[in-house]
Amino acid sequence: MDISLFFASRPIRTMKLRKKIKRIHQPLNLRTLLVVLVTATGLISTACAQFGSDNHTVTVFVQAITTIQADVGSVNMVISGTDVVAGENVMSVINETSRLLWGTNGSGRKTTVVTNLVSSNFVMKVEALNPTQGIAAPEVVLTNTATDFLLNIGRSSGSCTIKYTGIATAEQGIGSDSHLITFTIQSQ
Amino acid sequence: MRTLVAVVVFGVLATFAGEDAFAQASANQNVTLGVNAIYRIAISGDPAPLIITDGIAGNDNLVPVTDNSTDYSITQNVGNTLKITAEIDVALASGYTLEVNLTSTKGTSLGDVDISNSMSGSAVDVVTAIARGADANKTIGYTFSATASAGEMPATTRVVTLTLTN
Numbered sequence: 001m002d003i004s005l006f007f008a009s010r011p012i013r014t015m016k017l018r019k020k021i022k023r024i025h026q027p028l029n030l031r032t033l034l035v036v037l038v039t040a041t042g043l044i045s046t047a048c049a050q051f052g053s054d055n056h057t058v059t060v061f062v063q064a065i066t067t068i069q070a071d072v073g074s075v076n077m078v079i080s081g082t083d084v085v086a087g088e089n090v091m092s093v094i095n096e097t098s099r100l101l102w103g104t105n106g107s108g109r110k111t112t113v114v115t116n117l118v119s120s121n122f123v124m125k126v127e128a129l130n131p132t133q134g135i136a137a138p139e140v141v142l143t144n145t146a147t148d149f150l151l152n153i154g155r156s157s158g159s160c161t162i163k164y165t166g167i168a169t170a171e172q173g174i175g176s177d178s179h180l181i182t183f184t185i186q187s188q
Numbered sequence: 189m190r191t192l193v194a195v196v197v198f199g200v201l202a203t204f205a206g207e208d209a210f211a212q213a214s215a216n217q218n219v220t221l222g223v224n225a226i227y228r229i230a231i232s233g234d235p236a237p238l239i240i241t242d243g244i245a246g247n248d249n250l251v252p253v254t255d256n257s258t259d260y261s262i263t264q265n266v267g268n269t270l271k272i273t274a275e276i277d278v279a280l281a282s283g284y285t286l287e288v289n290l291t292s293t294k295g296t297s298l299g300d301v302d303i304s305n306s307m308s309g310s311a312v313d314v315v316t317a318i319a320r321g322a323d324a325n326k327t328i329g330y331t332f333s334a335t336a337s338a339g340e341m342p343a344t345t346r347v348v349t350l351t352l353t354n
Contacts, residue, residue, distance in 0.1 A: 066213040074218040079226070086230035087261025087324030091223070098217065106211050115219075122221055166221040170265040171321040176222040184214040 064106045066185045070162070072098035077166045089171060095164045096129065100183055103157035110134075110188040111153060112146040116180040123167040124179060133158030139165070142179065149183060228263040229272070229352040231328070237343070238286075238332035252333035260290065262352050263322040270318040270354060271295070273311035277347040280304040283338025288348065289329035290314045294321050300331060303348065311351065318352070 077095045084091045102111065111134075113126055120142075126149065127139035134153035150160065235255040242251040264270055272295070274288050287300040295318030306312045328350075334341065 064211040066211055068213045068215040070215050070217040072217065074220070076220045076222070078222045078224060080224045081226050081228055084226050084228050084263050085261075086228040086263050087322050088263055089322035091226065091263070091265075093221075095219075100215070102213075104211075104213075109211075122223060124219065124221055162217075164219060168221075168223045168265070169321070170226065170263045171319075172223070173265050173320055174223055174225050176220060179219040179221070181217045181219050182214050183217070184212060186212045 062105065064104075066102075066104040066106065066109070068100065068102040068111070068183055068185050070098055070100055070183065075164060077164060079166060079168055084170075089169045090167060091170060092165055092167045095166075096161050098162045099159050100128070100162050101157075101159045102153065102185055104153065104185055105155055106187075107154035108188045109152075109154045109185055110148055111150040112184050112186060113140070113142065113149040114146040114182050114184070115142040115144055116182070117142075117177060118144050120177045120179070121168075121172065121175045122177055124177065125165040125167065126181070127163045127165075129161040129163045131158060131160035136160065139163075142181065146184065151188065153185070154188075223265065226263060226265050227270075227352045228261075229350060230261050231350065232259045232261075232325075234258070235328070235330055238330060240332065240334050243336055248335045248337055250334050250336055252331050254332075255330045256327050258328045259325045260328055260350060261322070261324045261326070262294070262318070264318065264352060265320050267354070268317070268319040270352060271313050272315040272318070273351045273353060274301065274303045274314045275306050275308055275311035275349050275351070276303050277307065277349075279307055280346070281338065281341075283335045284341060285331075285333045286346065286348075287331040287333075288314060289327075289331070290350070291326045291329075292318065292323060293326065294319045294323045300329075311349075314350070 075095055075098055077093050079091045079093045083093050100111070115124070124142045125139050126142055128136035128150050131150055133156035134150045137148040137151055140147045140149075235258050238253050238255055240250050240253055244251065262272070272290060276286065280286055284304065285302055286304050287302050289297065289300045291297055292315045295315045297315050298313055301312055301314045303312060
C-alpha cells in the first residue's frame, strides 16, 4: 500500500497539519512502517469479517434401534404327581418366573415367538402377561413357525412376564422336550 | 446440482439400509419341559356302614349287604400293565367276608374280590392291565356277608387301601 498517496488525498488546511504531513512525507523509518502495516491489516480484516460468510451441513441421524432380552436364560418345568388330579388325563404345569424386556425407537413393531423344536412330545403354550407397553397376543401353542407374542410395541421400552404352560396327557407317557425359544421384534 | 442429488440419494439409501439393519432384534431362552412318572389314585370317600340285618330261615348264610356309594379315579402315565391292589388293615374273623369290586375302563376288573384277609403284604389284585391315561369316578362296590354260625359282630371299622402299582 502506498502510504504517501493515502495521506495526500486528504484536504490539508492548517500549517500544523502541513508540518505533520511534511514529516510524514519524509522517508519512513522501519518502525513506523510496521506500525502502519499492522494497523492497516487489522482494519482490512475487520472489514472482511463483516461482509463474508460461509456454511456447511451438519447431518444427524438416529438409526432404528431395537433391543430385546429375556432376563432368565433357562426355564425348567416338570410335570410331577403334585400337578396331577387323579382321574384327569390332561396334566399341566405353569411357569411365570421370567420376563421379557425390550426397547425400540421404531413405530409399528411387534414381537413374535418361535421354538426350534420341529416335533415336540408335549404341548407348550406361551403368553405375555401384563405388558407395560403394547398388547399381548392371545396365548399360543409354540411351534417352529413364528407367532405373534406382543403387538403395537412401537417407540417404547417395556417388559412383560412370560407365561409358559406345559401340557401333557397321561396317555403320552414319560418324557421331556427341550425348546430353544426365540423372541423377535420386527415390523408389524 | 448433480452432486447435491447424489448426496441426497446416498442419504436416503443409508437411512433405509440402517433401518433394515437395526429394526429387528432377537432374544433366546431355553425352556425344558419334563414329564415324570405319575401314579395318582383318589377315593371319593367312605362307604355307608354295611349292616347285615336279615337272614333266610334254614340258611346259614345271612343276606349280604352291598354299598356302591363311593368311587375311585386314577391317572398314570407309566405303562399299560399297571394294576390296582386292595388290602385291609385288620383281617376279619372267620365267617365274615368283605368283598370289593372296582369297575374299570382303562383296565380289567377282576369282579368281586375277597379282601377279608388281605392285609399288608398280601394285597390282592382287583383291577389289572390298566393302560396309560385316566379313569375317573369308577364305582367301588362292597359286599359284606356273614354266616349265622359266626355270630353277631359289633360295629367294626376297617381301613381298605387301594394301590395303583406296577
